[in-house]
Amino acid sequence: MDPVRPAGRTGGGRRYHAGVNRSVREGLRVTAKQDAPRLSDLMPWSVAPLRLGRSWVRSPDPAALRARWRALVAAEDTAARERLFRPSRARTLYSAVGQLPGQRTATGRLYRADGPCPEPVRIQHGPFDQQWLLPDHRLIDAARPELWRVADARQLYAVEPGRLPQPSGPAVVCAALLPDGRSPAGRPGRIHPLYRRPGGREPNLAPGLLALLARRLDRPVDPAELLAWVAASARHSPDGAVVPLTADAGVWTRGVALGERLLWLYTRGAYVPGDGPPEGCAGPGGRPRMPGGRRPYVRAALPSRGLPRTLAYDPADEALLLGDGGRISPVPQGAWDFSAGGVRVLADWFAGRTGEAEDGTATPPEAGSLAALGPADWPREWTSELLELITVLALMAELAPEQAELAAAAAAAPQLPAVELRAAGVLPPPSSARRPASVLDHHEEGPDGQFALV
Incomplete structure (x- = not known):
């Protein structure tokens, strides 16, 4: 349906259509912000x-x-x-x-x-x-x-x-x-x-x-x-x-x-x-x-036997603490806080290797299952992967x-x-x-x- 034109003014139709066009353009600008494609x-x-x-x-x-x-x-x-x-x-x-x-x-x-x-x-x-x-x-x-x-x-x-x-x-x-x-x-x-x-x-x-x-x-x-x-x-x-x-x-x-x-x-x-x-x-x-100067390094080696059971962060020293003595720094606060999929990335990575969640709960695999067959000690490759992450x-x-x-x-x-x-x-x-x-x-x-x- 055509828009109804205001009556009683000379050139009102032209002015009306100019106003409509401005409104359409402004509406498109608003829509552009709210209607991004999926x-x-x-x-x-x-x-x-x-x-x-x-x-x-x-x-x-x-x-x-x-x-x-x-x-x-x-x-x-x-x-x-x-x-x-x-x-x-x-x-x-x-x-x-x-x-x-x-x-x-x-x-x-x-x-x-x-x-x-x-x-x-x-x-x-x-x-x-x-x-x-x-x-x-x-x-x-x-x-x-x-x-x-x-x-x-x-x-x-x-x-x-x-x-x-x-x-x-x-x-x-x-x-x-x-x-x-x-x-x-x-x-x-x-x-x-x-x-x-x-x-x-x-x-x-x-x-x-x-x-x-x-x-x-x-x-x-x-x-x-x-x-x-x-x-x-x-x-x-x-x-x-x-x-x-x-x-x-x-x-x-x-x-x-x-x-x-x-x-x-x-x-x-x-x-x-x-x-x-x-x-x-x-x-x-x-x-x-x-x-250089900002690369994370292992400052204190992880235990040679067993897997670390805790993961913590020392913001004052920008240090990632693994178990009883393992220490990596510098680890920027932004890396420690980085989240994806609703979880802290570093904590999720650690839990995937040790079964130890950030809240202190543990989910060990069932004894005698195939999932229970895994490293008893921390492999060197995991340290390299952690530094890269x-x-x-x-x-x-x-x-x-x-x-x-x-x-x-x-x-x-x-x-x-x-x-x-x-x-x-x-x-x-x-x-x-x-x-x-x-x-x-x-x-x-x-x-x-x-x-x-x-």
């Missing part, structure tokens, strides 16, 4: 977190996984093997399943398995931990094969943590390793691969999004740049992560540069920014390292003010709200964009050695 629309294909079904198939120590496999196949009879395996509705010793894509594991029924241990693979566990997994489809309730099909050296992932009543930490975390999607607290999130096919082919983006951004910004935009923008600008909302999109080329360039540094930190140097790692912050292999968190905490400044600059600049993306036909994405792409260039072994063509 990550789930910008990167339409997403995968649910892995559902292991049994905790013993994952560990921070690969030697523990091999010991657990040996104990399983050495069980004296099928009943003993079943008690160790822990059957579920999805997996039993008699389940017939194929290989996980890209993995060379046996496919015979587990009740008669006697071969070597499947080679453990490194995965991203939760927002910031890196652990090991037995990539055997017979052992995992829901391994998400579609995720493994597109996992390679070119792939990157945006992971939406589970929703929390009071969100804390990043709204989106990124990874180069295949993520399990675990959320330490809250409901499970979603895993968004950047590419729908191996080799960095077919970006997992709403069709037309990159072209629209390129027109509005007057510069080409590639998929990795968009992911960098997501890393720098995504924020929590009741409907999941949202990503404000700027139409200002200067703000975009600034946000991409910040996001590339965040991607470098998230991936522990596996992703290299276009202009290289930040000067003074890259160690051997381009991995993150604090500048402290470095990553410290450097990320230092970027928080820059992220806040970017958010303010993006809010003040012209934006591309969801309403404009819908008007341009970018949103909603077609239903086909929410499904995995077919991968027809390789065979996968099915149950009991049969071949399955995907």
Whole structure:
């Protein structure tokens, strides 16, 4: 219906329509701030977190996984093997399943398995931990094969943590390793691969999004740049992560540069920014390292026997205290306070190796279970991993003010709200964009050695 024009004034219609246009423009500016598109629309294909079904198939120590496999196949009879395996509705010793894509594991029924241990693979566990997994489809309730099909050296992932009543930490975390999607607290999130096919082919983006951004910004935009923008600008909302999109080329360039540094930190140097790692912050292999004089070191060695039972922080000395005597410093307050998925990252990392929670409670594995087979002493590798994690968190905490400044600059600049993306036909994405792409260039072994063509 046409708007009713005020009567009784010459030129009132023109003035009225000018006022309407101003109101529309002002309304769009308000909408732009409140109607940021959701990550789930910008990167339409997403995968649910892995559902292991049994905790013993994952560990921070690969030697523990091999010991657990040996104990399983050495069980004296099928009943003993079943008690160790822990059957579920999805997996039993008699389940017939194929290989996980890209993995060379046996496919015979587990009740008669006697071969070597499947080679453990490194995965991203939760927002910031890196652990090991037995990539055997017979052992995992829901391994998400579609995720493994597109996992390679070119792939990157945006992971939406589970929703929390009071969100804390990043709204989106990124990874180069295949993520399990675990959320330490809250409901499970979603895993968004950047590419729908191996080799960095077919970006997992709403069709037309990159072209629209390129027109509005007057510069080409590639998929990795968009992911960098997501890393720098995504924020929590009741409907999941949202990503404000700027139409200002200067703000975009600034946000991409910040996001590339965040991607470098998230991936522990596996992703290299276009202009290289930040000067003074890259160690051997381009991995993150604090500048000289600020690097954390082991000031007092951890006990040579047993695992530390407590983790504490001394803010006066910027020291992380592990057990009865272990001491690492300097550890900036920002690294100690860093939270993700509703929990303190360093405390969650420590609990994943010792079973000791920050509140003093302990959750030791059941005696006689496969999960109970693990390191009795603190491995040297864990200390190196802890030092790197402290470095990553410290450097990320230092970027928080820059992220806040970017958010303010993006809010003040012209934006591309969801309403404009819908008007341009970018949103909603077609239903086909929410499904995995077919991968027809390789065979996968099915149950009991049969071949399955995907």
